[in-house]
Structure formats: C-alpha cells, structure tokens
Amino acid sequence: MGNTRGGYSTAVRHLMELLGRLPGVGSRSAERMVFHILKGSADDALALARAIEAVKTQVRHCSICYHLTESDPCEICADPSRDQTLICVVEQPKDLFQIESTGAFHGVYHVLLGHLAPLDGILPGDLTIDALVARATEKSPDASPRIKEIILATNPTMDGDGTALYLQQQLADTGVTITRLARGMPAGGQIEHANKAILSDAISGRTRIQSSQ
C-alpha cells in the first residue's frame, strides 16, 4: 500500500512487482531498478534476463550431496583429492559456501535443505535425511563402512540442535563416527563479555589440552 504506480505501462508495472518480491527489495528499490534497466543498454538487460534463466534451468541439486550445481555430481563430490570418507552435514548451500571459504575442511558435504522445525510443519521427510542415511550405510569392498565420520554442522539453534539429535538417532546403527561442531567462546572473545549461553556451552564442551599422567 502507499506506493503510487499509476501512469506506468503494464510491462513496467509487472517488472516492478516481480522485483519487489525479491528479499530486501521494497517498492522504491524495485522502481529504481526498473528505471536503471530502462536507461541501460539492451545487451545488459538481456544478459541479466539470460543469467536468471540459466540459473533456473542449469542449476540443480547434486544427486549425491544436494549442493547447488551445474554438473552432476557436483565439483566437490567429483573431486578425487577430497576425503570422500568424511561428510560434513549442513542445513543450506550457503552454510556449505561459508565452510568452504575457510579452506579448513577437505571432506565432502551433505546439504539437508533445511532443518527440523515441527512448529512450522517441517518434519524429517521434508529434508534429505534418507539420502544421508543411505550414504552412511554404503559399504566398502571389505564390508566396512565406506564413510568414516559424519560431522553434524547444523546451526546451534534449538531446531538445529534438534535436527542433529534426530540425525544422531537415525545414524546410530551405521557404525559411522558422528561428531558435532564445537561451540563456545570465539577466539578473540572475552569471558567478561560472554553471555551465559556461550559460557555454559564453553564449559560443558571444554577440551583436554594435557593428560593428567
């Protein structure tokens, strides 16, 4: 309500409306974008249109890890230099990008495409949990589990933690080592300013740095 769009042609109004549905784009920004497109070259505008078409027609989910990819399996799953026996489970592709950007992880991933959120009606069947359990159940030629370790890197929110608990239960019989991301004090943080949740996590998740003997 409140925005006056009278006087615009049907095509302009339609584009404004579509752009206005994008996250973080209000009607004012949508209007500015449309004017920018109208003023710019036809080549630029068509390149944008083709790029949008390309991501929708060429990008899909990897059939192994459910990451966004143009080739199936994705580059990470197909990379022989990565440790294919170590799976990091994340909620969303954007979490995968974040972990990749650290350069600290050399295994492969599994993207759940969400987290359990019973209050929002999101249950295990809505996630890629069955595919993860299937991956964890695969055997090597010598009948040992092909996967050695699964890192549960869901968010440390209540729903993310609940999702990790559910996965832990589902994966219990596979014989695969299940780990959860550490949580607690960030490097550079100060105990004096830490909130109680972080501090109590840091205490319960403390790690041994020297053995007693």
Add this chain to the structure above:
Amino acid sequence: MVDYSETSQVVTLLTRNHGLVPALAKGVRKLAVRSASAFGGPLDLLAEGDVVFLPPRSGELATLTAWGVLNHQAAMRRDLAAFYAGQISCEFTIALLSPHDPHPELFDQITAAVGRFHTAQRGLALVAYLKCALAAAGYQARLEACCVCGQAVRPGARVRFIPAMGAVACDSCPIHSPTIPVQSAVILALHRLVPPAQLPHRPPDKPADAAALLLAANLLVSQCQATTDRRLRTAGLLELFFRPREMRADI
C-alpha cells in the same frame, strides 16, 4: 519462552506478567556474536530470559528492546525426547492462550515441565503441562463424572472422552459430538495428575505406562484441536516422544 520464526523476525514471548506477547525483534539473527548489545545471548526457541519490550502502538506487535538469556535449555539440546516435548508444549501454549492475557501460574508450570523433560518424569510432565495449559485457557477437562447423567467414573468401566467438551460420558449416555472410547483407568489417572511443578524430581517407583500416557496426551491434544478448531502441527511428535525408536516394532 520464545517461538522464533526465521523469516519474519517476529517472536512470540511467553512472559510471566503479560502472557503471550507477539513481538518484533529486529537484528535478532546476529545476537549470538554481539553480546555487548542490548541483546545478551541468542533469542532461541524455549530460551528463558529477561526481556524488555515496548507495548504495541497499534495492532498486536510489541517491539523487543532488550533480552538477556538466563537459560538456553542446554539439557533439551542434548535429548531428542526433550526436544519433542518442548516443541509440543510450545505449540499447545500458543494455540490456547490469547495475546496479552497474563497467566503467571502457567508460566511457572511450563518452566517446571521443561525442567523435567530430560528426566524420567518427562512423560508425566508433558501430560501434566498439557492439562494445565487447557485449564489456564478456561478449558479444564471434567473427568470425574459423566457429563450427561452425573455418575462418577468407576474403575474398570469403559467411558468415552468428548474432545469438543473436554468431558467424559458413560458408554450408554447419548452424546452428539465425536467421542474417543477409553478405559476409565486412563481418565482417572489423568484426573489425579498433579501440575508439573508438583511432580517429584525423583522418578516414581513404578514407571508410568507409556501407552496410557500417550493415550492421555492424545485426548488432551484432541481437546485442544476441537476447542481451537486448528490442527496442531506437533501432534505427530507425541508418538515419537512416547515410543522411542528402539521400542517401536516397525523399525
């Protein structure tokens, strides 16, 4: 206590003195790392803390201005059954209470229940809380006598529960609403069940019958659904909560 919706940044707070408060929480997503701000600690589902909010100017939405976490339910985060019970209690409370209607006693009961969800008392605590929440909302179930003929419910008898009325009736009395047949033992046990805060922390000598508790919980859920005319999304979790994986025959 908080129901946190990721997309809208609208949270539902259950406050001791103001009841349910739907509130806008701007910038909540970044809370965990910015503990020096007015928001101390993540504002997460079922987290308990001190809250400051501005009352709504128009409509129902208050504005959250400060939050300090006191309890982020560490035990619930390590226990799948406790997680399920937390979700069920949360939805049940939001379904039954009207915003800005204070229920300090219910606040104390959900706190007591949540504190027991990771103990051997979890089943009793959940059913006791559902019963309390219905009573607080004005729908106290009438379980001691038939709502038609007034005859006391007798041990060993078969009775029927009437979700729309939150009442019981003998097998023979005429009832025009849908009913659920149930053994009177379940009804009598539910009638005697004390609020969560009065449950001893120590488990009872004889463990509670999971099947009877599941049935009792389902009766209360059906009452909640019939009264509010809305389906509880977490109702399916009851089965998982009372019958953990290792006890189910189908897996």
